[in-house]
Amino acid sequence: MAKIEEKIFDLAKPLVEEKDLELVDVEFVKEGTEWFLRFFIDKPEGITLDDCELISRILDPKLDEVDYISTAYHLEVSSPGIERPLKTTEAFQRFIGHIINVTTYTALNNQKKHRGKLISATDDQLVLQTDEDTELIIPREKVSKANLVWVEEAKS
Structure with missing residues:
Protein backbone atom coordinates (compact mmCIF):
# COMPACT_ATOMS: atom_id res chain seq x y z
CA MET A 1 0.00 0.00 0.00
CA SER A 79 -17.51 -4.59 -1.53
CA PRO A 80 -14.07 -6.19 -1.92
CA GLY A 81 -15.65 -8.92 -4.08
CA ILE A 82 -15.32 -12.68 -3.82
CA GLU A 83 -11.58 -12.64 -4.46
CA ARG A 84 -11.02 -10.04 -1.77
CA PRO A 85 -7.53 -8.89 -0.83
CA LEU A 86 -6.13 -10.12 2.48
CA LYS A 87 -3.91 -7.67 4.35
CA THR A 88 -4.32 -7.96 8.10
CA THR A 89 -3.65 -10.86 10.44
CA GLU A 90 -7.34 -10.80 11.35
CA ALA A 91 -8.35 -11.10 7.70
CA PHE A 92 -5.99 -14.03 7.14
CA GLN A 93 -7.25 -15.77 10.29
CA ARG A 94 -10.86 -15.27 9.24
CA PHE A 95 -10.17 -17.20 6.04
CA ILE A 96 -8.15 -20.13 7.41
CA GLY A 97 -9.21 -23.21 5.46
CA HIS A 98 -9.76 -21.24 2.25
CA ILE A 99 -7.66 -21.26 -0.91
CA ILE A 100 -5.58 -18.11 -1.36
CA ASN A 101 -3.06 -16.64 -3.79
CA VAL A 102 0.06 -15.05 -2.33
CA THR A 103 2.63 -13.01 -4.26
CA THR A 104 5.97 -12.47 -2.54
CA TYR A 105 8.54 -9.73 -3.03
CA THR A 106 11.29 -12.32 -3.49
CA ALA A 107 11.17 -15.91 -4.71
CA LEU A 108 10.39 -18.74 -2.30
CA ASN A 109 10.99 -22.21 -3.75
CA ASN A 110 12.02 -20.49 -7.01
CA GLN A 111 8.72 -18.65 -7.47
CA LYS A 112 6.98 -15.48 -6.38
CA LYS A 113 3.38 -16.64 -6.93
CA HIS A 114 1.96 -19.23 -4.55
CA ARG A 115 -1.45 -20.84 -4.16
CA GLY A 116 -2.71 -23.10 -1.45
CA LYS A 117 -5.09 -23.72 1.40
CA LEU A 118 -4.39 -21.33 4.27
CA ILE A 119 -3.53 -23.50 7.27
CA SER A 120 -2.46 -20.83 9.75
CA ALA A 121 -1.74 -17.12 9.99
CA THR A 122 0.15 -15.08 12.55
CA ASP A 123 1.65 -11.62 12.57
CA ASP A 124 4.93 -13.24 11.45
CA GLN A 125 3.99 -15.90 8.92
CA LEU A 126 1.43 -17.67 6.76
CA VAL A 127 1.34 -21.43 6.29
CA LEU A 128 -0.16 -22.79 3.06
CA GLN A 129 -0.90 -26.38 2.09
CA THR A 130 0.05 -26.46 -1.58
CA ASP A 131 -1.40 -28.55 -4.41
CA GLU A 132 1.64 -30.84 -3.99
CA ASP A 133 0.37 -31.48 -0.43
CA THR A 134 3.38 -29.80 1.16
CA GLU A 135 3.37 -27.00 3.70
CA LEU A 136 4.84 -23.70 2.58
CA ILE A 137 5.81 -21.20 5.26
CA ILE A 138 5.74 -17.61 4.01
CA PRO A 139 7.17 -14.86 6.23
CA ARG A 140 4.66 -11.99 6.37
CA GLU A 141 7.32 -9.38 5.54
CA LYS A 142 7.80 -11.15 2.18
CA VAL A 143 4.09 -10.91 1.25
CA SER A 144 3.54 -8.36 -1.50
CA LYS A 145 -0.10 -9.24 -2.16
CA ALA A 146 -2.61 -11.89 -1.07
CA ASN A 147 -6.22 -12.59 -1.97
CA LEU A 148 -8.93 -15.21 -1.71
CA VAL A 149 -9.47 -17.57 -4.63
CA TRP A 150 -13.03 -18.42 -5.57
CA VAL A 151 -13.14 -22.20 -5.95
CA GLU A 152 -15.63 -24.74 -4.65
CA GLU A 153 -13.17 -26.03 -2.03
CA ALA A 154 -12.84 -22.53 -0.59
CA LYS A 155 -16.45 -22.54 0.58
CA SER A 156 -16.80 -23.97 4.06
Missing part, protein backbone atom coordinates in the same frame (compact mmCIF):
# COMPACT_ATOMS: atom_id res chain seq x y z
CA ALA A 2 1.40 3.41 -0.91
CA LYS A 3 2.03 6.02 1.80
CA ILE A 4 -1.04 8.12 1.00
CA GLU A 5 -3.22 5.00 1.01
CA GLU A 6 -1.77 3.97 4.39
CA LYS A 7 -2.53 7.39 5.91
CA ILE A 8 -6.08 7.27 4.56
CA PHE A 9 -6.54 3.65 5.70
CA ASP A 10 -5.43 4.61 9.23
CA LEU A 11 -7.81 7.58 9.22
CA ALA A 12 -10.79 5.60 7.89
CA LYS A 13 -10.40 2.32 9.79
CA PRO A 14 -11.83 3.48 13.16
CA LEU A 15 -14.64 5.38 11.43
CA VAL A 16 -15.64 2.26 9.48
CA GLU A 17 -15.27 -0.05 12.50
CA GLU A 18 -17.48 2.30 14.53
CA LYS A 19 -20.31 1.22 12.20
CA ASP A 20 -19.53 -2.50 12.75
CA LEU A 21 -17.94 -2.82 9.32
CA GLU A 22 -14.46 -3.90 8.28
CA LEU A 23 -12.19 -1.73 6.16
CA VAL A 24 -10.58 -4.26 3.82
CA ASP A 25 -8.53 -2.02 1.55
CA VAL A 26 -7.98 1.48 0.18
CA GLU A 27 -6.85 2.27 -3.37
CA PHE A 28 -5.89 5.61 -4.88
CA VAL A 29 -5.55 5.07 -8.63
CA LYS A 30 -5.57 7.02 -11.85
CA GLU A 31 -7.74 5.65 -14.64
CA GLY A 32 -7.39 7.62 -17.83
CA THR A 33 -7.41 11.25 -16.74
CA GLU A 34 -9.46 10.69 -13.56
CA TRP A 35 -8.31 9.84 -10.03
CA PHE A 36 -10.31 7.43 -7.85
CA LEU A 37 -10.13 6.91 -4.09
CA ARG A 38 -11.72 3.52 -3.41
CA PHE A 39 -12.66 2.05 -0.07
CA PHE A 40 -13.49 -1.64 0.16
CA ILE A 41 -15.64 -2.57 3.15
CA ASP A 42 -17.19 -5.80 4.38
CA LYS A 43 -19.07 -7.51 7.17
CA PRO A 44 -19.77 -11.21 7.78
CA GLU A 45 -23.27 -11.14 6.24
CA GLY A 46 -22.11 -9.01 3.31
CA ILE A 47 -22.52 -5.29 2.75
CA THR A 48 -25.47 -3.41 1.32
CA LEU A 49 -25.76 -0.29 -0.79
CA ASP A 50 -26.89 1.49 2.38
CA ASP A 51 -23.62 0.49 4.08
CA CYS A 52 -21.62 1.94 1.18
CA GLU A 53 -23.65 5.15 1.21
CA LEU A 54 -23.26 5.53 4.98
CA ILE A 55 -19.48 5.14 4.85
CA SER A 56 -19.23 7.51 1.91
CA ARG A 57 -21.18 10.17 3.85
CA ILE A 58 -18.94 9.68 6.90
CA LEU A 59 -15.63 9.69 5.03
CA ASP A 60 -16.24 12.49 2.53
CA PRO A 61 -16.16 15.41 5.00
CA LYS A 62 -13.34 13.83 7.01
CA LEU A 63 -11.18 13.50 3.89
CA ASP A 64 -11.89 17.13 3.00
CA GLU A 65 -10.90 18.16 6.52
CA VAL A 66 -7.51 16.38 6.57
CA ASP A 67 -6.80 17.27 2.92
CA TYR A 68 -4.27 14.47 2.29
CA ILE A 69 -4.99 14.57 -1.46
CA SER A 70 -4.55 17.83 -3.34
CA THR A 71 -5.89 16.64 -6.70
CA ALA A 72 -9.58 16.15 -7.57
CA TYR A 73 -10.80 12.56 -7.22
CA HIS A 74 -13.92 10.42 -7.20
CA LEU A 75 -14.79 8.73 -3.89
CA GLU A 76 -16.08 5.16 -4.20
CA VAL A 77 -17.11 2.69 -1.50
CA SER A 78 -17.83 -0.93 -2.40
Whole structure:
Protein backbone atom coordinates (compact mmCIF):
# COMPACT_ATOMS: atom_id res chain seq x y z
CA MET A 1 0.00 0.00 0.00
CA ALA A 2 1.40 3.41 -0.91
CA LYS A 3 2.03 6.02 1.80
CA ILE A 4 -1.04 8.12 1.00
CA GLU A 5 -3.22 5.00 1.01
CA GLU A 6 -1.77 3.97 4.39
CA LYS A 7 -2.53 7.39 5.91
CA ILE A 8 -6.08 7.27 4.56
CA PHE A 9 -6.54 3.65 5.70
CA ASP A 10 -5.43 4.61 9.23
CA LEU A 11 -7.81 7.58 9.22
CA ALA A 12 -10.79 5.60 7.89
CA LYS A 13 -10.40 2.32 9.79
CA PRO A 14 -11.83 3.48 13.16
CA LEU A 15 -14.64 5.38 11.43
CA VAL A 16 -15.64 2.26 9.48
CA GLU A 17 -15.27 -0.05 12.50
CA GLU A 18 -17.48 2.30 14.53
CA LYS A 19 -20.31 1.22 12.20
CA ASP A 20 -19.53 -2.50 12.75
CA LEU A 21 -17.94 -2.82 9.32
CA GLU A 22 -14.46 -3.90 8.28
CA LEU A 23 -12.19 -1.73 6.16
CA VAL A 24 -10.58 -4.26 3.82
CA ASP A 25 -8.53 -2.02 1.55
CA VAL A 26 -7.98 1.48 0.18
CA GLU A 27 -6.85 2.27 -3.37
CA PHE A 28 -5.89 5.61 -4.88
CA VAL A 29 -5.55 5.07 -8.63
CA LYS A 30 -5.57 7.02 -11.85
CA GLU A 31 -7.74 5.65 -14.64
CA GLY A 32 -7.39 7.62 -17.83
CA THR A 33 -7.41 11.25 -16.74
CA GLU A 34 -9.46 10.69 -13.56
CA TRP A 35 -8.31 9.84 -10.03
CA PHE A 36 -10.31 7.43 -7.85
CA LEU A 37 -10.13 6.91 -4.09
CA ARG A 38 -11.72 3.52 -3.41
CA PHE A 39 -12.66 2.05 -0.07
CA PHE A 40 -13.49 -1.64 0.16
CA ILE A 41 -15.64 -2.57 3.15
CA ASP A 42 -17.19 -5.80 4.38
CA LYS A 43 -19.07 -7.51 7.17
CA PRO A 44 -19.77 -11.21 7.78
CA GLU A 45 -23.27 -11.14 6.24
CA GLY A 46 -22.11 -9.01 3.31
CA ILE A 47 -22.52 -5.29 2.75
CA THR A 48 -25.47 -3.41 1.32
CA LEU A 49 -25.76 -0.29 -0.79
CA ASP A 50 -26.89 1.49 2.38
CA ASP A 51 -23.62 0.49 4.08
CA CYS A 52 -21.62 1.94 1.18
CA GLU A 53 -23.65 5.15 1.21
CA LEU A 54 -23.26 5.53 4.98
CA ILE A 55 -19.48 5.14 4.85
CA SER A 56 -19.23 7.51 1.91
CA ARG A 57 -21.18 10.17 3.85
CA ILE A 58 -18.94 9.68 6.90
CA LEU A 59 -15.63 9.69 5.03
CA ASP A 60 -16.24 12.49 2.53
CA PRO A 61 -16.16 15.41 5.00
CA LYS A 62 -13.34 13.83 7.01
CA LEU A 63 -11.18 13.50 3.89
CA ASP A 64 -11.89 17.13 3.00
CA GLU A 65 -10.90 18.16 6.52
CA VAL A 66 -7.51 16.38 6.57
CA ASP A 67 -6.80 17.27 2.92
CA TYR A 68 -4.27 14.47 2.29
CA ILE A 69 -4.99 14.57 -1.46
CA SER A 70 -4.55 17.83 -3.34
CA THR A 71 -5.89 16.64 -6.70
CA ALA A 72 -9.58 16.15 -7.57
CA TYR A 73 -10.80 12.56 -7.22
CA HIS A 74 -13.92 10.42 -7.20
CA LEU A 75 -14.79 8.73 -3.89
CA GLU A 76 -16.08 5.16 -4.20
CA VAL A 77 -17.11 2.69 -1.50
CA SER A 78 -17.83 -0.93 -2.40
CA SER A 79 -17.51 -4.59 -1.53
CA PRO A 80 -14.07 -6.19 -1.92
CA GLY A 81 -15.65 -8.92 -4.08
CA ILE A 82 -15.32 -12.68 -3.82
CA GLU A 83 -11.58 -12.64 -4.46
CA ARG A 84 -11.02 -10.04 -1.77
CA PRO A 85 -7.53 -8.89 -0.83
CA LEU A 86 -6.13 -10.12 2.48
CA LYS A 87 -3.91 -7.67 4.35
CA THR A 88 -4.32 -7.96 8.10
CA THR A 89 -3.65 -10.86 10.44
CA GLU A 90 -7.34 -10.80 11.35
CA ALA A 91 -8.35 -11.10 7.70
CA PHE A 92 -5.99 -14.03 7.14
CA GLN A 93 -7.25 -15.77 10.29
CA ARG A 94 -10.86 -15.27 9.24
CA PHE A 95 -10.17 -17.20 6.04
CA ILE A 96 -8.15 -20.13 7.41
CA GLY A 97 -9.21 -23.21 5.46
CA HIS A 98 -9.76 -21.24 2.25
CA ILE A 99 -7.66 -21.26 -0.91
CA ILE A 100 -5.58 -18.11 -1.36
CA ASN A 101 -3.06 -16.64 -3.79
CA VAL A 102 0.06 -15.05 -2.33
CA THR A 103 2.63 -13.01 -4.26
CA THR A 104 5.97 -12.47 -2.54
CA TYR A 105 8.54 -9.73 -3.03
CA THR A 106 11.29 -12.32 -3.49
CA ALA A 107 11.17 -15.91 -4.71
CA LEU A 108 10.39 -18.74 -2.30
CA ASN A 109 10.99 -22.21 -3.75
CA ASN A 110 12.02 -20.49 -7.01
CA GLN A 111 8.72 -18.65 -7.47
CA LYS A 112 6.98 -15.48 -6.38
CA LYS A 113 3.38 -16.64 -6.93
CA HIS A 114 1.96 -19.23 -4.55
CA ARG A 115 -1.45 -20.84 -4.16
CA GLY A 116 -2.71 -23.10 -1.45
CA LYS A 117 -5.09 -23.72 1.40
CA LEU A 118 -4.39 -21.33 4.27
CA ILE A 119 -3.53 -23.50 7.27
CA SER A 120 -2.46 -20.83 9.75
CA ALA A 121 -1.74 -17.12 9.99
CA THR A 122 0.15 -15.08 12.55
CA ASP A 123 1.65 -11.62 12.57
CA ASP A 124 4.93 -13.24 11.45
CA GLN A 125 3.99 -15.90 8.92
CA LEU A 126 1.43 -17.67 6.76
CA VAL A 127 1.34 -21.43 6.29
CA LEU A 128 -0.16 -22.79 3.06
CA GLN A 129 -0.90 -26.38 2.09
CA THR A 130 0.05 -26.46 -1.58
CA ASP A 131 -1.40 -28.55 -4.41
CA GLU A 132 1.64 -30.84 -3.99
CA ASP A 133 0.37 -31.48 -0.43
CA THR A 134 3.38 -29.80 1.16
CA GLU A 135 3.37 -27.00 3.70
CA LEU A 136 4.84 -23.70 2.58
CA ILE A 137 5.81 -21.20 5.26
CA ILE A 138 5.74 -17.61 4.01
CA PRO A 139 7.17 -14.86 6.23
CA ARG A 140 4.66 -11.99 6.37
CA GLU A 141 7.32 -9.38 5.54
CA LYS A 142 7.80 -11.15 2.18
CA VAL A 143 4.09 -10.91 1.25
CA SER A 144 3.54 -8.36 -1.50
CA LYS A 145 -0.10 -9.24 -2.16
CA ALA A 146 -2.61 -11.89 -1.07
CA ASN A 147 -6.22 -12.59 -1.97
CA LEU A 148 -8.93 -15.21 -1.71
CA VAL A 149 -9.47 -17.57 -4.63
CA TRP A 150 -13.03 -18.42 -5.57
CA VAL A 151 -13.14 -22.20 -5.95
CA GLU A 152 -15.63 -24.74 -4.65
CA GLU A 153 -13.17 -26.03 -2.03
CA ALA A 154 -12.84 -22.53 -0.59
CA LYS A 155 -16.45 -22.54 0.58
CA SER A 156 -16.80 -23.97 4.06
